[in-house]
Amino acid sequence: MSNPAENDKKLSKINYIIISSLIFGLFFGAGNLIFPLHLGQLAGHNWLFASLGFLVTSVLLPLLSILAIALTHSKGVYDIGKPAGSWFALLFMVLIHLTIGPLFGTPRTATVSFTVGIAPFLKASQMSTGLLIFSAIFFIAVFCISYNQSDILTTVGKVLNPLFLVLLFLVLLVAFLFPLGKLSTAPVNPAYVTGKSSFVNGFLEGYNTLDALAGLAFGVTIVTAIKQMGSDQGVAFATAKSGSLSMLAVALIYLLLILAGVMSLGKFKLSANGGIAFAQIVQHYGGQFGQAVLAALIVLTCLTTAVGLVAVFAQDFHEHFPKVSYHVWLFITSLLSFLFANVGLTTIISWSKPATMLLYPIAILLIFLSVCEKFFKKSRIVYSVSLFFVSIPAIMDMIVSLPAVVSRSDFGLAVANLRNLIPFADRGLSWVIPMLLGVSIGTIIFEYLDK
CATH class of the missing domain: 1.20.1740.10 (Amino acid/polyamine transporter I)
Incomplete structure (x- = not known):
């Protein structure tokens, strides 16, 4: 090498x-x-x-x-x-x-x-x-x-x-x-x-x-x-x-x-x-x-x-x-x-928040898995399990960040209440623990199947 x-x-x-x-x-x-x-x-x-x-x-x-x-x-x-x-x-x-x-x-x-x-x-x-x-x-x-x-x-x-x-x-x-x-x-x-x-x-x-x-x-x-x-x-x-x-x-x-x-x-x-x-x-x-x-x-x-x-x-x-x-x-x-x-700069910035709240946790996960590629070997199971765990809170964060017509609706409030059960949700980081959990579970399954 x-x-x-x-x-x-x-x-x-x-x-x-x-x-x-x-x-x-x-x-x-x-x-x-x-x-x-x-x-x-x-x-x-x-x-x-x-x-x-x-x-x-x-x-x-x-x-x-x-x-x-x-x-x-x-x-x-x-x-x-x-x-x-x-x-x-x-x-x-x-x-x-x-x-x-x-x-x-x-x-x-x-x-x-x-x-x-x-x-x-x-x-x-x-x-x-x-x-x-x-x-x-x-x-x-x-x-x-x-x-x-x-x-x-x-x-x-x-x-x-x-x-x-x-x-x-x-x-x-x-x-x-x-x-x-x-x-x-x-x-x-x-x-x-x-x-x-x-x-x-x-x-x-x-x-x-x-x-x-x-x-x-x-x-x-x-x-x-x-x-x-x-x-x-x-x-x-x-x-x-x-x-x-x-x-x-x-x-x-x-x-x-x-x-x-x-x-x-x-x-x-x-x-x-x-x-x-x-x-x-x-x-x-x-x-x-x-x-x-x-x-x-x-x-x-x-x-x-x-x-x-x-x-x-x-x-x-x-x-x-x-x-x-x-x-x-x-x-x-x-x-x-x-x-x-x-629509103006201020509105564009405010509207972009829901999109970033959804995409950034997923991007962070994919970057992590890619940088640590030698450990995960692009395993489909590691990627799939991890994405499942991180996508749920990311979608919730997106919904909570949407304009009041959605976030303050009965649906939006129900999602917010559910999301608030996740650690760090009040800080906009509800995805952190699920991501760590998803990667851990995915890795355990990968190691088991790889034997």
């Missing part, structure tokens, strides 16, 4: 920098800056525990998701779920792509662009019409670029993304040199009054980035890039090393944004979402000119992200549902993204 360290020698430092940059670009876009900022405003002076929880689901879990793709030699999210059965793999793939695509992830690229870049220049009465016009232009551009499968935006993105990061760094530098408030005296949202509650709520806020789900969908891009640079046998090691470097950079940016959010409470009230908070901070320090420059960059970087999301959605759906062409799927996802974008 070859030594990973020997294969590592085939990749130069430049290769690792390129791979790390690719991973960084996959997991950090303009949209990601709004969630840590908002978390900082929610956590106040309890920011440390909230940050630790947030980094687990927004940094560590995405890193493990791409490592799972590398270790299992998967071609995408479908292969990750395939040990549980083809029908489950297809269903999981569809749900993942709908979540990071036209239902939540892709519309968010337009609404973040609008909220941060355009809304500050409009009157309150112009917001709805402005979002309608902006999102229409935005997704027409996305469709046209993706339709021709042009790489012009990717090429431009290589310049825009670093420039955006430089300007973001300058904003954060000024925010720390001339703080709006003190970290130690920032008010705390009631849900963050203790260290334990801050950690758990930070953990759940990390779901909003959707990066662990995106890692399962796009991890093959990273694996392919590594294979093109060196030996197939060193892919997992190279993924872990370059991924750790890039995710450390992401973690640092997240931490700085959280602190900026905390300090912003010295001047601004808790915002409805991080996009509003970021626009307020930039306008305070940079004025109209600074806001305009950053607005242009955010719009363009979000456009780059949107093109990638609609393209991968159309490609994967065409592969699994070939009777519908790539271009038709592209039109469908672009149209749906436009329609959902017009």
Whole structure:
């Protein structure tokens, strides 16, 4: 068996920098800056525990998701779920792509662009019409670029993304040199009054980035890039090393944004979402000119992200549902993204919660089973039993997180009462014990049958 360290020698430092940059670009876009900022405003002076929880689901879990793709030699999210059965793999793939695509992830690229870049220049009465016009232009551009499968935006993105990061760094530098408030005296949202509650709520806020789900969908891009640079046998090691470097950079940016959010409470009230908070901070320090420059960059970087999301959605759906062409799927996802974008950023974030409460526990389980593949050998019984145990509380969490018309109905309240019998349900982690129980039972059955 070859030594990973020997294969590592085939990749130069430049290769690792390129791979790390690719991973960084996959997991950090303009949209990601709004969630840590908002978390900082929610956590106040309890920011440390909230940050630790947030980094687990927004940094560590995405890193493990791409490592799972590398270790299992998967071609995408479908292969990750395939040990549980083809029908489950297809269903999981569809749900993942709908979540990071036209239902939540892709519309968010337009609404973040609008909220941060355009809304500050409009009157309150112009917001709805402005979002309608902006999102229409935005997704027409996305469709046209993706339709021709042009790489012009990717090429431009290589310049825009670093420039955006430089300007973001300058904003954060000024925010720390001339703080709006003190970290130690920032008010705390009631849900963050203790260290334990801050950690758990930070953990759940990390779901909003959707990066662990995106890692399962796009991890093959990273694996392919590594294979093109060196030996197939060193892919997992190279993924872990370059991924750790890039995710450390992401973690640092997240931490700085959280602190900026905390300090912003010295001047601004808790915002409805991080996009509003970021626009307020930039306008305070940079004025109209600074806001305009950053607005242009955010719009363009979000456009780059949107093109990638609609393209991968159309490609994967065409592969699994070939009777519908790539271009038709592209039109469908672009149209749906436009329609959902017009409900607004705050509504998109709130609506995405039920989806993440369902999908994240299942994704965490699949990532765990994939990373520990040598122990479970893609056993159908381990996957099936574990998924059965984790899916029940995940479905319950989803129902309880739905709008009041469902969650406060007789059905919703009955589900909530049943779910509350499970340990940690009050913290939104009802899936933890069932997952451990499911994996244990599945493993015992697997070991018994394997004898």
